[in-house]
Amino acid sequence: xxxxxxxxxxxxxxxxxxxxxxxxxxxxxxxxxxxxxxxxxxxxxxxxxxxxxxxxxxxxxxxxxxxxxxxxxxxxxxxxxxxxxxxxxxxxxxxxxxxxxxxxxxxxxxxxxxxxxxxxxxxxxxxxxxxxxxxxxxxxxxxxxxxxxxxxxxxxxxxxxxxxxxxxxxxxxxxxxxxxxxxxxxxxxxxxxxxxxxxxxxxxxxxxxxxxxxxxxxxxxxxxxxxxxxxxxxxxxxxxxxxxxxxxxxxxxxxxxxxxxxxxxxxxxxxxxxxxxxxxxxxxxxx
Amino acid sequence: xxxxxxxxxxxxxxxxxxxxxxxxxxxxxxxxxxxxxxxxxxxxxxxxxxxxxxxxxxxxxxxxxxxxxxxxxxxxxxxxxxxxxxxxxxxxxxxxxxxxxxxxxxxxxxxxxxxxxxxxxxxxxxxxxxxxxxxxxxxxxxxxxxxxxxxxxxxxxxxxxxxxxxxxxxxxxxxxxxxxxxxxxxxxxxxxxxxxxxxxxxxxxxxxxxxxxxxxxxxxxxxxxxxxxxxxxxxxxxxxxxxxxxxxxxxxxxxxxxxxxxxxxxxxxxxxxxxxxxxxxxxxxxxxxxxxxxxxxxxxxxxxxxxxxxxxxxxxxxxxxxxxx
Numbered sequence: 001x002x003x004x005x006x007x008x009x010x011x012x013x014x015x016x017x018x019x020x021x022x023x024x025x026x027x028x029x030x031x032x033x034x035x036x037x038x039x040x041x042x043x044x045x046x047x048x049x050x051x052x053x054x055x056x057x058x059x060x061x062x063x064x065x066x067x068x069x070x071x072x073x074x075x076x077x078x079x080x081x082x083x084x085x086x087x088x089x090x091x092x093x094x095x096x097x098x099x100x101x102x103x104x105x106x107x108x109x110x111x112x113x114x115x116x117x118x119x120x121x122x123x124x125x126x127x128x129x130x131x132x133x134x135x136x137x138x139x140x141x142x143x144x145x146x147x148x149x150x151x152x153x154x155x156x157x158x159x160x161x162x163x164x165x166x167x168x169x170x171x172x173x174x175x176x177x178x179x180x181x182x183x184x185x186x187x188x189x190x191x192x193x194x195x196x197x198x199x200x201x202x203x204x205x206x207x208x209x210x211x212x213x214x215x216x217x218x219x220x221x222x223x224x225x226x227x228x229x230x231x232x233x234x235x236x237x238x239x240x241x242x243x244x245x246x247x248x249x250x251x252x253x254x255x256x257x258x259x260x261x262x263x264x265x266x267x268x269x270x271x272x273x274x275x276x277x278x279x280x281x282x283x284x285x286x287x
Numbered sequence: 288x289x290x291x292x293x294x295x296x297x298x299x300x301x302x303x304x305x306x307x308x309x310x311x312x313x314x315x316x317x318x319x320x321x322x323x324x325x326x327x328x329x330x331x332x333x334x335x336x337x338x339x340x341x342x343x344x345x346x347x348x349x350x351x352x353x354x355x356x357x358x359x360x361x362x363x364x365x366x367x368x369x370x371x372x373x374x375x376x377x378x379x380x381x382x383x384x385x386x387x388x389x390x391x392x393x394x395x396x397x398x399x400x401x402x403x404x405x406x407x408x409x410x411x412x413x414x415x416x417x418x419x420x421x422x423x424x425x426x427x428x429x430x431x432x433x434x435x436x437x438x439x440x441x442x443x444x445x446x447x448x449x450x451x452x453x454x455x456x457x458x459x460x461x462x463x464x465x466x467x468x469x470x471x472x473x474x475x476x477x478x479x480x481x482x483x484x485x486x487x488x489x490x491x492x493x494x495x496x497x498x499x500x501x502x503x504x505x506x507x508x509x510x511x512x513x514x515x516x517x518x519x520x521x522x523x524x525x526x527x528x529x530x531x532x533x534x535x536x537x538x539x540x541x542x543x544x545x546x547x548x549x550x551x552x553x554x555x556x557x558x559x560x561x562x563x564x565x566x567x568x569x570x571x572x573x574x575x576x577x578x579x580x581x582x583x584x585x586x587x588x589x590x591x592x593x594x595x596x597x598x599x600x601x602x603x604x605x606x607x608x609x610x611x612x
Contacts, residue, residue, distance in 0.1 A: 009438030016429040017444070019485025022462065024451040090412040093341075101349045103599045105356050110595040110602075112545035114563045115587040118570045119363045122379070122577050130379040132363045162356065166603060190341070219455045222547045226328060226567065240457040240548075247461045248551035248552065260458045271453050 027263065033168045035257035042251070052258040062259060064234055065242040068149065072238060073217040076160075081209055083157065083165030089198070091165060092172045102169075105162030113159065117226025120155045124227075142228050152227050152236050156220065164209055171205035172198070180206040211274040215267060239263045358368060360588075367391070367582040374578050390582035401557035402572065404586055407565035414479045414550075415543050421484030422539055423532070429486055430494030431520055435506070445495075448488040456548060464552055478553045479561070483543065490535050495529045498524060534605040537598055541591055563585045 056062040124141040221240035230237035247256035368386040
């Protein structure tokens with residue numbers, strides 16, 4: 001079936017192979033190497049072994065950013081999945097007008113997180129912000145240390161719910177309506193069918209979304225940069241913000257690379273766990 | 288039973304008149320749902336009432352979703368068209384009276400200097416175009432080789448490509464910055480496009496899945512007619528896979544139009560700023576000039592919102608195509 005043409009094969013993949021090697025594989029190796037050096041933008045390049053990792057751990061910056069990222073993930077992923085599911089169950093009813101809403105709710109997803117962050121920073125401004133003006137209050141949404149992270153998570157949820165609902169809509173449309181009729185004749189209410197049929201049958205979709213959203217929220221940067229820049233008091237300093245600040249604010253590229261390496265290892269572990277779990281769960285798939 | 292569908296239903300969505308069934312009968316039916324015989328007797332009326340209540344609930348959710356989604360966009364676009372004088376007097380909720388182009392004009396006026404948006408718009412369009420063409424051409428070539436040709440090392444290489452899907456941008460941004468600085472490409476157009484232009488493992492992966500389904504007879508027939516590989520790709524493989532290619536084009540445009548971290552890190556100064564970097568710079572520089580900043584965010588978002596509405600079917604379909612196989 002396949003034609004055997006070694007030279008042509010290598011010729012066709014050559015450009016992408018150069019790209020993958022030079023701009024993905026080499027940088028990852030380089031990140032490991034640089035993380036072992038005291039390396040700044042002025043030319044210092046001293047080998048210091050694992051000192052960067054040690055100083056990150058002892059300064060508390062790394063632990064803080066891991067905790068912040070984990071909290072951000074724990075707030076934003078479950079809430080956006082739950083809201084996305086609710087929205088999807090309403091959208092698949094295909095009532096007149098829902099086609100328009102289906103398009104509207106995906107709009108935030110195509111917009112730059114950076115631009116959305118700037119818009120929301122303005123909406124959440126204490127004095128001239130639209131939200132406080134509507135509510136008639138003066139709340140420091142983004143500068144109060146206890147409110148900043150929930151506020152950032154809220155904006156991330158706001159951006160993703162519509163996109164997530166697309167996947168649930170696709171999953172829901174594969175469930176045959178006949179089983180709902182059968183359940184209704186057996187006396188099951190809407191909540192019971194949701195709890196005992198819809199949610200279990202959507203498990204592959206939910207699982208896929210949970211994994212991709214967790215991986216994405218471990219990398220969040222643009223939105224945090226625009227909304228808070230990592231503050232107040234590092235309360236929103238996610239892992240990617242820490243990488244950026246170490247590298248380009250304090251000019252400590254070695255420490256920044258050490259944080260990047262830790263993030264990379266974390267993401268590989270998450271992905272591997274997910275794949276083992278997926279392999280076991282795949283039997284639930286309806287298709 | 289305060290949560291029966293009857294009581295949850297607002298009167299505007301159809302009272303007893305619209306169903307033609309007395310309220311008492313419907314209440315009885317929902318109360319008697321547990322007892323089989325009664326539920327069956329008043330079944331149709333109960334179902335109708337429940338359906339109506341369901342519609343009301345659905346429309347409530349949909350309206351809420353639409354308002355909450357569009358609200359922030361409405362505020363920002365309104366402010367972008369408000370004169371700075373009116374904004375200073377009336378705040379963010381003012382309806383622009385009259386709508387003015389003052390902020391947009393300021394962003395494109397020659398006097399805007401390094402903070403203007405003309406250069407960022409041009410740079411972004413060029414960057415997205417170059418990355419798009421490069422990624423599509425090189426990804427199609429590689430995907431065809433992986434799907435239809437046999438050569439030593441193919442499967443191992445494909446596995447390596449898949450593995451690189453796990454590499455996030457934030458991990459490679461510092462080493463890439465060092466590499467670009469080393470070869471003197473920092474703050475150049477090349478630095479913006481080079482890491483992405485040679486193809487994307489994600490696109491190659493998706494295209495390969497689709498290219499494997501092309502019937503061999505069709506390709507053999509074209510080869511016997513003397514067609515070379517490039518003709519085969521352009522006249523058979525690409526047209527047969529138009530849907531996935533359109534999807535990938537959309538994903539690529541959205542990703543690179545919106546990309547921020549790499550362009551911000553690798554450019555310095557206004558020369559090669561993209562729109563996202565310019566928006567960020569505008570915001571930090573004119574912290575309280577919100578009419579100007581909102582004009583900037585509007586410019587950053589509007590092209591993609593239009594693109595998304597124009598290609599809504601492809602985007603919705605892409606969800607089924609690209610991820611849940």
